[in-house]
Amino acid sequence: MNTFLKAAAIAATTVVGAQAASAATLTLDFEGLTANQALTSVTVGTTTFNITTSVSEAILFDTLDNTTSDHVGDPDIIPAVQGENGVGGNVLILREDGSNPLANDRAGGGTITFTLASGPDLALIGASGIDDDTWNFAESFAGALGTLTLGGESETGTVSFLPSFMTVGSFFTIEYEGSGAIDSLVFDDGLTPVPVPAALPLMLAGLGGLGVMARRRKTRKS
Structure with a gap:
């Protein structure tokens, strides 16, 4: 030649080779937010979600603060090793029923719904959690995304989903079958063309x- x-x-x-594209990811790990208070909205990147629940209320449990998060009363949502599978710090729970002012998780389960209120489209592509229970994830248009099941107290794990992009007004749900906590949610913000x-x-x-x-x-x- x-x-x-x-x-x-x-x-x-x-x-x-340059025709390929790369996906940018955003992680919502709930760090920097106040624990032990009702969580009604949250922002990841420049997208804002409104948060509603089927029972009780969504709050954050700080696994690092045993003065306000009741470590002694609820050790099952504290990782034995902070950072295992990326789990540690603030985790998302449904507040325990009753008048307990501390951030214990609800044993009876329930659903937390994230509705896209403003900003660019996003797709939920992964999550991490802790405790011996199951969480079912679903999206308003795509339906069921997947399930995260953990077998023991203080056990951590992750799950991945195929992208299904949400627009303003659509939502995804996390069904807690029992107790436990979600540590982080991972999103795909779309394809970024390579120059x-x-x-x-x-x-x-x-x-x-x-x-x-x-x-x-x-x-x-x-």
Whole structure:
């Protein structure tokens, strides 16, 4: 292969690779928010969700603060090793029934709904949690996304979902079958095109040159 043809082949290979796209992810880990208070909205990136519940109220339990989060009364949602599977710090629970002013989780389960109130579209693609229970995830248009099930107290784990993008007004739900806590939610904010490489002009010139050479050969044969 002559030098010109080699250059054209290299340029073509480079551009094929550049047609791929990368997805940007955003993680809502509830850090920086106040624990032990009703959580009615939350923002991830520039998207805001309103939060409602089927029972009780959604609050945050701070696994690092045993003065306000009642560590002694509820050790099952505290990871034995902070940071295991990324779990630690603030975790999302349904408040225990009754008059307990502390941030214990509700044994009877219930549903937390996140409704997209404003901002760009997002897709829920993953979550992490802690405790010996099950959480079912669903989205208003796509239906069931998946389930996270953990087998023992203080056990941590993660789950991943296929992207299903939500627009303003749509929502996703987390059904708590019993007690336990969600530590983080991971979102896909869409596809970000990879910039066109500098080799593109070379490829176009190479393809054009190949066409010219092919026509010359055809002319010579005829």
